[in-house]
Amino acid sequence: MKGYLVLSTGEVFEGQLLGNGEEVYGEVVFFTGMTGYEEVMTDPSFKGQLVVFTYPLIGNYGINGADQESKVPQASALIMQGCRSQGYHYESLESVQAYAEKHAIPILVGVDTRAVVKRIRELGDMGAIITTNLETVDFSTKQVIGTRNLVEEVSTTVIETYGEGDYHVVMLDFGYKKSILTSLIKLGCKVTVVPFNTEETIIHNLRPDGILLSNGPGNPKQLLHLAERLKNLATTYPTMGICLGHQLLALAFGGDTQKLRFGHRGANQPVQDLQTKKVYITSQNHSYFVTDESLTETGFIPRYININDKSIEGMSHNHFPITSVQFHPEAHPGPADSEEIFLHFLTDMSSKRREKVYA
């Protein structure tokens, strides 16, 4: 059936709508990676978003289940130039289309995605509606994404433990990607995933070696109420923050975040480690960033910067063993160049343990 992407500016893009045809509202963002659509569809950080794939051939290798970052698709809708009706890969279980239909995720195909990207580039990430009926479009009734509590929608409600490693990491789940879990387990960690709003005492009782604040969707300021708790944790345990987790750490210590005009979403963002001068090609997916000047009083110092726009991509702390990155060292989708950053976290946990022994 004919479907439309209506931007909040009023501009309309026409395409073929696959799925149930119900109207969907969300923030329209674009992803520039050329592979990894399955990971993107299932990454909880995309909650509430309409994802435009800039690569025009999606679905070539189908859906294999194994590469999913969470149990269900998370994005509100997908917008593509073209979508293969069959996946051609030995692991493929079903087509993208069948998978999306099963989960009632609309796919708008045949859209000039490059044109949509150009609008977003010019005007920024914005609200948009996918519909089959242009008459009923009404943006006034929609809640903009920055004010929604999306983390509540994606975070776990139960505490679960994975792996049997030496180090015990408690991961606060703001919408974590499975790959963070696998990266940690691979490095010899036992990981307990807890709901994002878990009480401090419960966490202490888990006797963690380290805390990981996961990635997640939406505006970090929606979680300002957790600031004090997060700061307590980060000053008590070696801590690592990824993406939203990184932003929350900055906020917890009094820093500030702002929204990028349009987010970094792709597999090709160059990031330099200011300490070693090494450059990583990183996987990224974020709309918000930590502002440079806001860190002055926080004890944080910028450790990683984006080569292109010079925005802060990570920080370390003057007094506390904190590893905090805006990008995704766990990759999936995207390059694994920076996975060694997990080792910093591991080193911090190991030093802390030695301190305890000697204490």
Added chain:
Amino acid sequence: MPKCQDIKKILVIGSGPIVIGQAAEFDYAGTQACLALKEEGCQVVLINNNPATVMTDKACADVVYFEPLTVESVEKIIQKEQPDGILATLGGQTGLNLALSLHKEGILEKYDVPLLGTPIESIMKGEDREEFRTLMHQLGEPVPDSEIVETVEAALEFANVVGYPIIVRPAYTLGGAGGGIVDDEAALKKVVKGGLDLSPIHQCLIEKSIAGFKEIEYEVMRDANDTCITVCNMENIDPVGIHTGDSIVVAPSQTLTDVEYQMLRSVSVKIIRALGIVGGCNIQFALDPYSKQYYLIEVNPRVSRSSALASKATGYPIARIAAKLSLGYHLHELLNPVTGHTYASFEPALDYCVVKFPRWPFDKFPHANRRLGTQMKATGEVMAIERNLESAFQKAIRSLDIKGISGLELATVKKLSLEQLWKSVTEADDLRFFAILEMLRRDVTTEEIHLATKINYFYLNSWKYLVAQEQVAKQLSFSTVTKDQLLQLKIDGFSDEWLAAVWNVTLAELRQKRQEFNIHPAYKMVDTCAGEFIAKTAYYYSSWSGEMDVDPTTSKKKVIIIGSGPIRIGQGIEFDYCSVHGVLALKQENYEAILINNNPETVSTDYEIADRLYFEPLTTEDVLNIIELEKADGVIVQLGGQTAISLVKNLEEAGVPLLGTNHDTIDKLEDRDRFYQFMKAVNVPHIPGVTAVDEVDLIMKADEIGYPVLIRPSYVIGGQGMMVFHCREEMVEYINDQIISIGFPILLDAFYPGMEVEVDALTDGSDVVVPGMFQHIERAGVHSGDSLSVIPPINVAQIHKETIIEYTKRIAQGMEFKGVFNIQFVIYKDNVYVLEVNPRASRTVPILSKVTGMNMIALTVKLLLNEKLADHHQTLGYQVEPPYYTVKAPVFSYSKLPDLDPKLEAEMKSTGELISISDKLEEAFRKAFVWGERDIPLLFKKKGTIFCEIAQCDDPEFIALKELLTKLQYEIVDEKKISFEEWLNQDNSVCYLSIEMTDATSKQRRKEALKNRLPVVTELSTFGFMVRSLSNENYTVNAIDHWLLKYENLKCSPVKLS
């Protein structure tokens, strides 16, 4: 800041003449590198004896040596120039091999000149199979079971253990020359023996075949800071087993999951780090289509054909960046020139897909072995960019510029039986793509085809869709087709031309309908970043949906130059040189220069050259669509070879303002009857000729004219289909050949075996300037592209020179034409006759421009813009002859096309050319023969025996040469003394002479001799110059400016005035 402040002067090694496996991509890489180095304030000294290159221009290099690419001449240049470093990784395999030789012979050490960029140890680790395997084992990276062998016995032993099929790869050969996949012991013996002979270090890698795996390539870059990026990955549609140069390739990979993509990317980065490369590197993998098991196939520690493709596919200028990295820069310090505000340390994101399709020479050589394997056979390639795969395939096919293609059908394939189609598909020849489509049309299932070819279903189904859409189109009709239906067909890539043919209307009617429906292509930008950032590149491709990225508005006047498409025999890099200079000249004249081309290897398709580059097929529709969008003030077709010329009729009919050229003039020169009338009208003698309408007529008219005769089809490239017949039997045999189909009417000329002379001339319609005259060494009947030639002429009488110039003037004034053109003459029995007139730039234009210092194309452009010759050039007519000799020599790729008879004929066979310059004739010839370190003919390396077969053994020239050779301590033998086979197997055989031998045995012997790496000479005149240059051992090297200065002095000297 660059780390190496002490590097001020750099010697760059070019890749030399074009051969299969090493084509225009190295001019592109070299040009980028030279410009990048100059940008950094370095002085660039260049050695490259290929004149048809942009890199050998004054604007690219400060000092240019057109000298042999040998250790000897490089050493001489080092002595003269004393460079601070040598850059060899941009000169292809030639450059690398030369660097290795320089290292081995201690030259680099002796003169303390460092190799810039990738260190020599890394080159060896990548290039030497054993070292590479050892490194892979150390890294724990899998390579297929393999062994380095130096004997056939060792190969057999290995095969007995691992089993067949087995791949044989000779070490250090271009484009995998001499290798192949073998299925049994007999084949293994044969190929290994040949491979050992071909390999300069007598080594072959033999490995367990993993044919059928996906073949995936990564283009990786690394800087001295250890930052690594992958610019692009590519997937070969033809699985492992067919050389990547002969594979249809897509970018980026289409059938890899992110996990697989990143897995191979991580390995690529690991390897480039372990190798310690600074610059670019190509890494090839084989990936099991049914697991995550992969193998490393090979690593090329240099820029390559694939890196040129990756640069054009992504917009990321690999060679340019690699050159800067070699100066010590880091990737994150260099701006991405595409966006101008982001950095080179990122990985391009594509929002389109790219298809590369090889261009093979088999339309010219239908009898050659067309099977594809591990040895590359393509002479060139085309690239297509689109937003969907199907239309990208369609564009690629259109770009091939092969006669007999209509839509996705090739006439010769359509005629094949199913059995023949299966043969083409299972044996994998150059027609395979067309054969698969034809089989799909005949309802063969994708399953059957997949089983036979292992081509991924993803691609097979894409092709099946196209075949189904062909049917959809055929069921529609012109009068009833709706807008949506037509739009869908256009989105699927079907051309106006094909649709018009299917619906039985004219191209113009179809266009009209499309315009009524308001269906137009949108031109989108290649920007390296999928639209994420604003980019400033003017690099576009068309797509049939969506919005336009181009803004064609400008205050300047605009001219479009039509490029020449893929490199093929007879239409090579020289036209790219001409197109590039056309663009530069237009810019100089303050015009906006727009270029259309589809060859990813070239300088012209570097988006920094033209004001706007359209990467598109060169068909009437594709070109007209751009012309309509741009509303150009003029279109230039003279610089794009026959490809551009063949568009003239249709463009003219569509009302396009063509500069300097019109269809009537072209037709007057191409249509032989009209040509003879024209010659008569301007009072210029021509060779008698007639037109034959069918086979019977051909034989009758040949009898009338009298043998020998020559047949020549109109509008062809490189003498395609041109044949000389010495007697009626030869002609009858040719006519009866099943594989060859003669297109009638065909031209039949008397054949005058005289001396050929050619000129390139410039005209404004009344005056002419003739910058130089080439005398061919071989007699007429040998294609001009395959003959040795020399300027100025060495034994053309003054009176004949004057006649030639006079005729040139008459022709120029008699045709309605402006610009540059080429005339070929034959001097026979003291008379000058015109053979042909080509109303376009020719192969020799770059040579003349380089060795006379006159920028012919810049002047041509002025003429096309209606300026007068007299206002821009002081002396009209024939220019003063330079006080030095320039020899142009052809270079053949026989080792890649082993079934080709090396006899020089009317049909062109050479793939490239070179020049050498000296004020001593013998020295100039010597440098032309010993042009490359690995290509020095044996008789120049050692004394030995020469096997002679000559029809006329009492020829006085032959007797004189024999005497000279004996004096030089060579032994001349013939059949009477020793059998050919016995001679062939001797260690001291150095040359095979086969003059005027037309029988099958001689043909076979020539091929045999070539296989044994022996020089084969088939013209006594060639041999004469070869022998006379033998003793001229100590040659001198000089930069082109040295000669041009002498020329200038001569022109200014009072001698001229007297």
